[in-house]
Amino acid sequence: MKESMAIHWFRQDLRLADNPALTKAAEYGNVLPIYILDDENAQEYAMGGASRWWLNQSLSALNASLGGKLSIYKGNPLEVIADIMDRFDVKALYWNRCYEPWRIDRDAKIKDYFKIRDMEVQSCNGSLLWEPWDIKKNDHTPYKVFTPFYNKGCLQAEPPRKPLLAPQNVAYLRDELKSMRIDQLNLLGRRDWYKKMSPHWPMGEKGAHDRLEQFLFEGLSHYKEGRNFPAKPYVSRLSPYLHFGEVSPNQLWQTVQSVGQDTQSDHFCKELGWREFSYSQLYYHPELPRKNLQAKFDAFPWSQNESALVAWQRGQTGVPMVDAGMRELWQTGYMHNRVRMIVGSFLVKNLRLHWTHGERWFWDTLVDADLANNSASWQWIAGCGADAAPYFRIFNPVTQGQKFDPKGAYVRNFIPELSKLEDKYLFSPWEAPEHVLENSGVILGVTYPNPIVDLKKSRAHALKAFQSVKQGLI
C-alpha cells in the first residue's frame, strides 16, 4: 500500500525551523526528507575536506531531529529522485534554492524534468534575505559597490521574511530500501585531523542556536569594534551554520534586530548584507570563482613559488600573525575575519601568489567554505573584484598584530614556540636581539622559521606591480 507524500530535498538548509520548502512539503502530511551527496555535478566545486566533516556531523544532527527518518543518497539527484518517484506515490517535490552556478543549472534541469511529468515542483528562498534578481539599480543592472547595494538596494526593498516555526504534525517517512547510512557517504576521509576540530563546534540546528545565544550574551554589545580582535569572543562564528543552513539569515536578522536596534546590531546586520552582496556577485558573474572580475588583472605578474605557497598553507612563513592565522585554520577549520584579511593580503601582495591559490586552500580547509563568500572575498583582497580594496592597501602583519592582538594572546595560542617572547618582538622575531631570543627559547631557523619574505621590499614590489595594472601598462 503506497502512501501519498511530498519530498523535501535538504541541501543547504539543514534545519526544521524557518524552512519554507519543508513547510510547504509538510502541508501534505507525509514527508519523505532526503539528502543527496552530489559530487557528480559539482565536479571541481565539490565540497572540501573541512566542509565534509561539518556535513557529516550536521546530517547526524538533522537525522536525529527527524527521528532517524532522513533518507540519504549519493549520486546524480535527477536519477535518485526519479527512482524514488518510481517506488513511492510522490505528489510534490520541494527544495530551498542554492546559488552556486552548477547547482542552478542542475536544479533547472530537474525542475523541467519533473514538471513535464506533471509533478508539483517548487523551490523556495531559504538562504538569502533578498533574492539577487530583486536587488538591482534603477537601470536594472546589478550593483557593483557595497554601500549603495546595501543601503538603497537591500534596506529600501521589502524587509526580510519573518522566520517560520518548524512544521508540526508531520509524519516523516524513510526510504528503508535504498537509504544509505551517513557513514557510507565517506565524508570523513582517511585522516583523523578532524578529531581536533570537534570540540570547537557544537553541531546542528541546536548547535547553531546555542552559538547564537552565546554571541548575543558576550559578543553583540561589543561587535562593531570588538570584531577586529581575534583573541576576543566578539565575533559570531556563525558562518558555517549559515552556510549549511542550520540557522537562516532571517532568523539571525530577526533575532539581532529584536534584542536592540543600535549601531552594534546594525553592524552585524550589515555583515549579513555582505553575504548577500557576495551572492549577488556570484549570481551575476558565474565565473567569479576562477576569473578576475576586472579583466585588466588578467595580465598581472603573479609569481610562481610552490615552496612559499606550502609555507603559507602550513603556517611556516616566519611571520607570526600570518602563521597564527593559518594554524588556526588548520586546527579549527575557522579563521577570524581580521586575520583572513591579513593572511590574504600577505599571500597576494607580499608573496604575489595568485588569489586562486588562497581561494582553493580556504575551500578545502574552512568549515564555512562558501563559494560566493570565498570567491568574492579573495577577489576583494586581491584588488580585482567588485568594490575591491585599493591596490595600495597592503596589510602589514606586524602592525596589524600590534594593533589588534596587543597582548599577543592570539599569536601565543597558535604559535606556542613563541609564547615566551616578549610583546615587543612577538610579531617580528627577526628584529629581536640575540639574547632576547635566547631567553625565550627561540632559535630562528630552528624552532621557528626565518621570514620567507622581506615585508618592506615585497610591499614596494607589489605596489609597483599593482600600479602598472591600474594604469594598464601591461
Next chain:
DNA sequence: TTTTGAGTTGTTCGA
C-alpha cells in the same frame, strides 16, 4: 546627459 559626491577593514612619512 552631465555633474557631483563618495567609496569596509591600511601604511608610511614627515611635520
Next chain:
DNA sequence: GTCGAACAACTCAAA
C-alpha cells in the same frame, strides 16, 4: 607620540 596627507585616479550611483 600624534596627526594629516599621500598613495591614484576611477567608477559608481543618483540627482
